[in-house]
Amino acid sequence: MHLSDNLETLGNRRRFLTNAGMGLGTAAMASLLGQPRLATAATANSTANVPPGCHFAPKAKRVIFLFMAGAPSQIDLFDPKPGLKKQFNKPLPPSVSMGQRVTAMTKGKEQLIMPSPFKFSRKGESGLWMSELLPHLSTQVDKLCFIDSMNTDAINHDPGKTSFCTGSEIPGKPSMGAWLSYGLGSLNKDLPDYVVMPSAYWSGKVNVQALYARLWGSGFLPSKHQGTSFQTTGDPVLFLSNPTGVDAGIRRRMLDSLGQLNQKHFAEIGDPEIETTIAQQEMAFRMQTSVPELTDISDETQETLAMYGPEVSNPGSYARNCLLARRMAERDVRFIQLFHRGWDHHTRLPINLRGQCQDVDQPTTALLRDLEQHGLLDDTLVVFAGEFGRTVYCQGELDPETYGRDHHPRCFTALLAGGGVKGGMRHGVTDDFSYNVVSDGVHVRDLHATMLHLLGVDHKRLTFPFQGLDQKLTGVEPSRVVKEIIA
Template sequence: MHPFHLNEVLGNRRRFLTHSGMGLGTAAMSSLISGPRIASASPSKLPTSAGIPTGCQFAPKAKRIIFLFMAGGPSQIDLFDPKPELEKQFNKPLPPSVSMGQRVTAMTKGKAQMVMPTPFKFQQKGENGIWMSELLPQLSTQVDKLCFIDSMNTDSINHDPGKTAFCTGSEIPGKPSMGAWLSYGLGTLNKDLPDYVVMPSAYWAGKVNVQALYSRLWGSGFLPSKHQGTSFQTSGDPVLFLSNPTGVDAKVRRRMLDSLGQLNRKHFGEIGDPEIETTIAQQEMAFRMQTSVPELTDISDESQETLAMYGPEVNNPGSYARNCLLARRMAERDVRFIQLFHRGWDHHSKLPPNLRGQCKDVDQPTTALLRDLEQRGLLDDTLVVFAGEFGRTVYCQGKLDSETYGRDHHPRCFTALLAGGGVKGGIRYGKTDEFSYNVVSDGVHVRDLHATMLHLLGVDHRQLTFPFQGLDQKLTGVEPARVVKEIIA
């Protein structure tokens, strides 16, 4: 056969396969993306009346989430879950009846597990007398807004799988993050800002053991990439490449995007790849963000009273205090999911000075965020979550000294704080044993917390699914998960 005719045949074959196989697959994918986002084995029409938004199975109590992620694992026994009777156990081995041969990290495996009570004082605060550490004096004034889940537990004993599980529902990397699931399932509330924003904060200079953050914690996994989180930078442009290059103004950028959009739509018509539509949408979003993001991050219109409430660090871009203020500004502008990462809670040694520094970072800004949301009428429909990937052990790592001791990772029990968004305030839920080592009642696994968070946004976690690798994938995975209804107002 003449080479010309062979190329023609091959070209026709490629076009046929593109427009049939790929086209049919694209049509199926398009129906998943453009149709109802909440799916089950037998999809049904979603309620859109009686005040129930599209994408919800029932009326939501919250519209948005602010997730304050304390990366590294805060010590629940030094901050939230006091065990005064442990004074009698100082420097005694942790009883085998308590540890029950449970898995420990390589850092304390085979070593003596000597009990170290907290050296910090606790006081009862609020109407219900909730115990709070002296390290969080300002947050202690907000306990009547807070729900303390003391019985949190997870399967992960190391940071990477722990953070990944907390942020994506699975220890296996590559799954969609919670914010991506919400963007996919519920759509956008503000067309000029991303559905999902991530803000890592600069950390206290004295800290040690600060793990890196990785973008898969806010990635979209197998969901369309438009649902991934947008990370705000601590310096320079808040979003990478937000500013136009020298010699390019808004009018030039607009003409460039219009021309590029025409080419992309033509390409989409030829091959039907849904990621091309994602590219078009993201380019348009980026153009709008050139106006909306600078307005969002410019805090010059905030009153001096408000700035003082967040503390002096609010004037430092990238600080946790500044990010808390930006989180409130995003809540005002209806960003769906706002996630702050504050690192440095991994205290294997010198826990007291490092923990004091961490608490100084977060105490005033977190308190200010709750107060600010409340006074602006935003707390009722904003769910605020404060948690790390796991807790710390009651036994000591290193010297049994009140200033140099450390604690190892502990997934068996830790504390998460929730406020607003339809959650009861001024309560503790779940109990741990006298060593803050095991859950003894009302355990809440990380996937239970995910199910509860989705429920508060009007979503049944069992129906928020996406077909991938032969399975209807869910944020809560395949293991049983429950909504913790006891904490819902």
Template sequence: MENSFTESPLSKSRRQFLLNTGMGLGSAALASLVPQVGAATGRSGCHHRPRAKRVIFLFMAGAPSQLDLFDYKPDLHKLFKTELPKSISQGQRVTAMTKGQKQLVVPSKFKFSQQGKSGLWMSELLPHLSTVADDLCMIHSLNTNAINHDPGKTSFCTGSEIPGKPSMGSWLSYGLGSLNKNLPDYVVMPSARWSGKVNVQALYARLWGSGFLPSQHQGTSFQSTGDPVLFLSNPTGVSASVRRRMLDTLDEVNRKHFSEVGDPEIQTTISQQEMAFRMQSSVPELTDVSKEPKEVLEMYGPEVNKPGSYASNCLLARRMAERDVRFIQLFHRGWDHHTRLPENIQGQCNDVDQATTGLLKDLKMRGLLEDTLVVFAGEFGRTVYGQGNITPENYGRDHHPRCFSGWMAGGGVKGGMSFGKTDDFSYNVVEDPVHVRDLHATMLHLLGLDHNRLIFPHQGLDQKLTGVDPARVVKEIIA
């Protein structure tokens, strides 16, 4: 009898296990380089008509002080260094840094004025942003559960304080698919420029990771030096034609392998290798701003030509929006002001004020703001009581998750609007609370997704960005 070998189902399952664990690390590493949505073929998961096509999320890592930027409390100057009333603090949780200390009220040293036809109250720290007040939907009633930075950032970026969940951009990539064929669907750009800043915490790739979603949906971090994307250039001695032949050979091998074992990660690898090849042309073109008009560059401020600066990243964000990158996330670090807040926050605002305003004006000028949702927020807020050696000119503030301010613009939200309200101390929300998960639900809604229907089965649960606690779409802010 002729000898023959037929691969058993057990053999296939073992191979599948190895590919999905240790032997699959190669494809996972490749996915971190060039994430691409398998849905680039045109799949759309919209549950209703979207108002926005893409998101630019401006994440102010470290938690800006809402009291010094957005939440105007005109009567606090009368209470300087008086103790915060117990009826306001209500025994709420504080950090270890101020536990047991007197909670002495510190008003902002900065002046506020009403801006635009809408009359939004804005700090003198943001003179440029004040000029576009009528485009902003200011939310004063944001709140979260996390009181420390790492769980706060993790919760804001992934919907859970527990590391390992998919990020906002990954959920969008999974739910909606790609808008373009030549660039990553989800891009991250960190910055931290001002030399006087302190407490610049590290950022972790899990903040833009895909968690339990397929690896192709995680974010790609752009670098400020060298290749914008790691390993984008061909190695020395390898030409574009040689790389093309290598990919063709790998494609043939991978397709044969897929026909044998049926592992979907093999198809992901094939598409991502092709994306990497296309990105060798598309990314240099994207990052070459030499043809941008002088008047456009000037809108973003003097640091626009410094690679890795917040201003440079804002300009790249506009160029990515033009090229239909789905989710663009800028992280600007250095907002953790426990001491010397007035000095430090001025430096941070110098970094972001003009560049953020330039981004909004540039998007609007090109007709992109209508379907681009811009979001500006940090992981939580700051306390009304001070830290450090408190004087009217010099003070710090502790972490405060009970209430903080952020804003949205474009993408179907109402401009020139103030939503939500805090008490006279900016300590508790007293009107229209917006939890971080409510913000997530609203963002998804504006992009055409129902947060209760955007799910992925994992560990016996239908997982979703907004988690298991109730979340609501804040319909009052939708135009």
């Protein structure tokens, strides 16, 4: 019997089970208390340059977030402190550390200063300092905004990543990409609003920590806003291919029948998650065509592939993911997030940091150039950051070849480009030890507020009612838009 011939029987069975478990009342209450709401958004704004969901005209349409999981060392890459050469092997002055919290790995141990062994030089017309470890990215400094005064409350990786991705150290909150999907809606009906691409890692990588789906989850927002994770092997998206013996025609008929059943159920109880299910099933069907076309890079020129470097030929590599990010930007995916792990350098930092930089230097540079060549950089905000920075003092042996650095939330560097951000500038100043912010500090919440602002959203007005509060990505703590970096 065809599924559509039996909808009434199936509906009666589902209704009985729902009512028997008091699910009807629960669903009704959820629909009353949890309806999506973009507070005072300009969804009905008739001004031509204010898109639906925006509070004002945006400078960026989309975001590519390059997340360096594990925390790159700002003092070895972006924030040079040449005066530290005279401080080698000396204890960090108490007037600098001020009794601030440290991790259990260095608590109670002598904090001996280790200056960076890497050379810095001025690059570009702006003359910004860059490390020798990033020769390709150094050619792009005039496009980059360096926020050297980034800071966060988290001192360990899990809360640090969670805070950077969701605005809160407490797990379970919606990710930034989910907030944008909820607030601004979709730009492309054939691909998800929010795509996540973790890099594959090869043997030899050390201290590679796990990633967890809640970093791109929807939290208390409707589940349709969660990120879609692309896989490093096999189908780009899980269960994208039809099972053996099921062709596209059969799949279409199955979805039509299932959609009728779900629509009937929605009319009875009004649970918004039913509509989410219908929409996601239809999206999955369209993705069976759109995703293979997206991930097929055979139409890219040899010049483009060479620009991203030799690893672009390896599915799941950071280089391949950077190229796919540009292809997604072309297709108007709203939020594209790459995760590249392996930056947690407690030991052997000089060796391991070189390897990490080799992974990301050329592909990141190629992404910026490629976006610009395709006319996409002006309205694509690119962010490059980790969850915190690294300490000026040494961890492990005080040896220029084997030293490591501990976690440091007090100051670190984030790079921004495109999307209405000024290029060729530094914002914020740190002390002579790259330990404390001296001026123009930027908390992670401030970065989130600024990113939303560039997308045309007032962070104070993008809200969702949950647990008696109008929840926001930036939470209830003070936060500000860093207007100094906006072009």
